[in-house]
Amino acid sequence: MSNKKKNILFVCATGIATSTVATEKTLEYLKDKGVEVTYTQTNVASLPEVADPKTVDLIVATTQVPFDLDIPVVHALSLITGIGADKTLAEIYDYVK
Amino acid sequence: MAVNDNKIRFEKDQIVTFNEKTNFDNVINTLAKVLIKKDLVKPEYPQQVILREQKFPTGLPTNPFGVSIPHTDAKWTKHNAIAIGILKSPIEQVVMGSDETKIGVEIVFMLALDKSNKQLNILSKLMKIFQAPESLVKIRNSSKDEILKIVNKVILEEK
Numbered sequence: 001m002s003n004k005k006k007n008i009l010f011v012c013a014t015g016i017a018t019s020t021v022a023t024e025k026t027l028e029y030l031k032d033k034g035v036e037v038t039y040t041q042t043n044v045a046s047l048p049e050v051a052d053p054k055t056v057d058l059i060v061a062t063t064q065v066p067f068d069l070d071i072p073v074v075h076a077l078s079l080i081t082g083i084g085a086d087k088t089l090a091e092i093y094d095y096v097k
Numbered sequence: 098m099a100v101n102d103n104k105i106r107f108e109k110d111q112i113v114t115f116n117e118k119t120n121f122d123n124v125i126n127t128l129a130k131v132l133i134k135k136d137l138v139k140p141e142y143p144q145q146v147i148l149r150e151q152k153f154p155t156g157l158p159t160n161p162f163g164v165s166i167p168h169t170d171a172k173w174t175k176h177n178a179i180a181i182g183i184l185k186s187p188i189e190q191v192v193m194g195s196d197e198t199k200i201g202v203e204i205v206f207m208l209a210l211d212k213s214n215k216q217l218n219i220l221s222k223l224m225k226i227f228q229a230p231e232s233l234v235k236i237r238n239s240s241k242d243e244i245l246k247i248v249n250k251v252i253l254e255e256k
Contacts (some may be wrong), residue, residue, distance in 0.1 A: 014210070074211060075194055081227060
């Protein structure tokens, strides 16, 4: 494990609604696992400006990501519906542990 | 008072039952009319919600039936609010984050969210309902007074 905290970018269409939920659920889960991360929340339109592969390790999105960004993307609809959320959280954990 | 600005407005007239077959645009326009009259959203709000839904669908494949959470950019909202449409005849909506996967939606939770939602996280509170099939069924089948009680319980609750 590297010393540097991983940086997660949470994305939804407005940057204030579903990404807020995805952020909350993810941070809660990672905290329980003892993993500290840094994070930013954004809307999908701003993604090309903020998604720098040098600084962002993982994108967690509730929308489609219509760009080729060279950053892994985890789809997080399950964090909103609760159905399959554990699997999604485990997938996020694998990227940032 | 500034404190009141952090509240989420949800009152009985913000619940509308659609007994006849309807469509997404009609549901949004009908619900938004109530919020516009109460000066909670801007006049452009319904059109913006409808446009956004085409690009970023908000159908959620919940159990035992689908729901949707149409909303739009904070700039069209004046005050955090929720409006609920109960659809006796389900409408088809595209699932969030998918291309064209469709689900039957029986409850529309239309959200007016301003920037303070980042702290308030209204959606996170409502999710307690989405994730409990018995709550969804109860809302679909209950009187407006009961719906008000169920929803207010989760949105007023401290985390």
